[in-house]
Amino acid sequence: MPASSFNSSFIFTIWDKILRRSNNKIGCLVISNYFYCMKRMPVFLIHLICWTAFLAYSYGSYVADFKGFRSIAFSVSMTTVQIIQFYICFLWVYPNYLKQHKIPQLIGGMIVALLAFICLRYGIEEVFYPKFFGIRNYNPGTPLLYYFKDNVYWGTSYIVVAMAVYGVQHSFRTEITNKSLKNDVVKAELAFLKSQINPHFLYNTLNYVYSLAIPVSDKLADAVLKLSDLMRYTLSESATGFVQLVKEVDYVNNYIALFKMRFEPNFYIDFNINGVSEDQEIASLMLIPFVENAFKHGVVNEKDSPVRIKLRASTKMVVFEVSNKINRGQKDTSSGVGLLNIQRRLNLIYPDKHNLLVSNNENTYKTTLTIKW
Template identity: 30%
Template sequence: MNLLYRYKVHHILFWIAYAFFWITFSMKMNHMPLGNAILSISFWIMGQGACVYLGMYWIVPRYFHPRNYWKFALAIMLDILVCTSFIAGIHFTIFTRIPHSFFSYVLMANTYAAFGAIAVKIIKDKVVADRRNNQAEKHQMQHELRFLRAQMNPHFLFNAINSIYVLIRKDPETAAQTLAKFSDMMRYQLYECNTEVIPIEKEIAYLNDYIALEKLRKGNAVQINYEVKESVKDFSIAPLLLIAFVENAFKYLSTGPENYIHILLEQQNNTFAFRIENSKDEMPAQQEAGGIGQINVKRRLELLYPHQHKLKIYDSPKKYIVLLSIQLA
């Protein structure tokens, strides 16, 4: 089929069928001899084909697409008039019984044919251009998502390796257990997060490992309230969306005597909701409690869930709250 369209074979088949119809029509309705009918329709097709193809493949790309509409209109009218004059002139020269209204008839027929063909060409070009633009936007979005995910991994690695390093000095046995959890987390990132979506159960397991690692590192220095409602199951989301907010909570956790992180995951009415709150120390006005991981996840949400998510962040002097809701398909 691609080969057929590439070499315009369907155009040839159309003109053959078109010629056969009008030759038969001329013989039966106008009582023309076969030779005269073939000669008449041959010149007709030559003139009308030139009119149509000049409009489609020369005038439209040269004047319509660059939006030179006045030149486009003049070129189309000139194209129709010249081709009509060719057809009518040949017929008036060769055939004797041609009515004077024949020119008007040819002009009307060429006008319909030219504008019909040009309309089809313009619509087809628009569809092709839109498809090409959509593909380009999709590829660009995929490249950007891969880039954002690649940026997220080094950020996680730095935090996790630093946690294990601290544990090695404090408790080698616990560090070994933590390293096993870290291995599971790396396996998840490297081999299971290469798909567009992933079961929420796997994302929760990843969060469990990360929070367990941070608990081991911080001990009793932080009160962690982590709850996953039973309703959070049997759906998929984009991987590594939540971890950036959890990392951010531990990174900017307060250093006073009462430090806390509250995490809640729930699902209601086909909406997944994530809430995290952490205590924090006061920061200079120009500094915000967020890093590159959180900036990246905001961009990923815009790309992956346009008009399907709500993200609200409340940054007060003593606490930091993130509310994320995603409308599930």
């Protein structure tokens, strides 16, 4: 059963049965406090408080009404092995195997936890205590089969307790994660809506500026036209999420051309393309942030150290490399898409199908993006 399938009624039913077996009156209060505190305290502190409350109740009666060393010794041994068994399940078995496709491993882990309980209890009560204190829990000569059966009964409680507690913790964590994702979705939707300026207004405005620029300067008119192409690609062709790789390359070329107008004649770019075809697709605007980063923080006006851009595509993958000499002068402080945002997009769009390498030798900055189709 997946941990996410736990619900409150299921958990409280389990606890009711366990507490009836152990006749533990404080248990309901402890588990209720655990549920209440899950959202408000670190897990370690919650466990510490709950175990403190449980042990205080369990051993408070011994302080108030001393029942003899023998009774205390066997209570301590039982509690010790139960706590160890609890954390074997809570920290190892359930986090690793409480999944639909790992049911055999889950059963095996629970058996290991049960055997650990039996062996530890036997070692403490039937080996350690007789040797050092002269007391034992079971009569000498007790058949091992009887001992095993009896301890299966006592050893199952905390396996179930650990499952219930782990289920509660997992459910709260899932709830927090889902809430965070919902907030991210709302923020992303608001940002998207804010960015949806009417494209027709932009196009008409740029066309008007273009018409004004033609008599003044062909270079200015060409720059306005390229800017219009960039905005059209961003607002229109990126809406579906994926575009032809050739169109993404055209966008990069237009971006480079627009930058070249700004810095020419001292603008040096080495852009090599190999293997690109019209049947290849890529997430839109996936390549441009690397080029933008190189232009913003790199040196573009040295002939001997041009910004080098390489794009190699095949039927199985695309490799995009951008390297630039690091500009030690004043940096461009304008906003841009950082590598963290790029990495997040890659994780969402190409999970387990991408590799992003970043190298910096204090002189040259290089990024290599590999995407498998």
